[in-house]
Amino acid sequence: xxxxxxxxxxxxxxxxxxxxxxxxxxxxxxxxxxxxxxxxxxxxxxxxxxxxxxxxxxxxxxxxxxxxxxxxxxxxxxxxxxxxxxxxxxxxxxxxxxxxxxxxxxxxxxxxxxxxxxxxxxxxxxxxxxxxxxxxxxxxxxxxxxxxxxxxxxxxxx
Numbered sequence: 001x002x003x004x005x006x007x008x009x010x011x012x013x014x015x016x017x018x019x020x021x022x023x024x025x026x027x028x029x030x031x032x033x034x035x036x037x038x039x040x041x042x043x044x045x046x047x048x049x050x051x052x053x054x055x056x057x058x059x060x061x062x063x064x065x066x067x068x069x070x071x072x073x074x075x076x077x078x079x080x081x082x083x084x085x086x087x088x089x090x091x092x093x094x095x096x097x098x099x100x101x102x103x104x105x106x107x108x109x110x111x112x113x114x115x116x117x118x119x120x121x122x123x124x125x126x127x128x129x130x131x132x133x134x135x136x137x138x139x140x141x142x143x144x145x146x147x148x149x150x151x152x153x154x155x156x157x158x
Contacts, residue, residue: 018059018062019059019062022067022068022069022102023102023103023106023158025068025102025105025157025158026105026157028157029153029157031149031150031153031154032150032153032154032157033154034147034150034154035147035149035150035151035152035153035154035155035157036154038143038147038148038150038151038154039151039154039155041139042136042139042140042143042151043135043136043139044136044140044151046072046136047071047072047074047076047098047132047133048070048071048072048098048101049070049071049072050068050070051066051067051068052066052067052068052069053065053066053067054066054067068102069100069101069102070100070101070102070158071097071098071099071100071101072098073097073098073100074097074098075090075091075095075096075097076095076096076097076098076132076133077094077095077130077131077132078094078095078096078126078128078131078132078133079094079127079128079129079130079131079132079133079134080094080128080129080130080131081125081126081127081128081129081131082094082096082111082112082125082126082128082131084112084113094130096112099112101155101158102158103158104155104156104158105155105156105157105158110122111125119152119155119156120148120152123137123140123151124137
């Protein structure tokens, strides 16, 4: 067979990723429910939106399915603290597409470049000159210690 008989690796990979099952979060607890509520209350849910419903899909079982990637998949200016000065498509070096948070509890390193293994550090890194998340991080920092810890527990449960 010639190479024209096969889809490209990129097309095959995209189809593979599209059909993977979503990560399964752990069962909610009082603490993770409290953390989820605070996550939304401080404004994290503005970009890491809780859910999406799929449109019609040519793939079986993929139409009108509600998913919880915790992302708006939109470009945001994350300021000088997270900048990498790499331009990709329409994004400049301070802009990033909101990373989905599903499966976060199974990750060891965080942020687009894996610069930290600490969720509190990752959250704090969202605040810097020019970042759209400055007010949200300020709101997070104003939470009580137990509410901040509940947000971390919620993120770890994803």
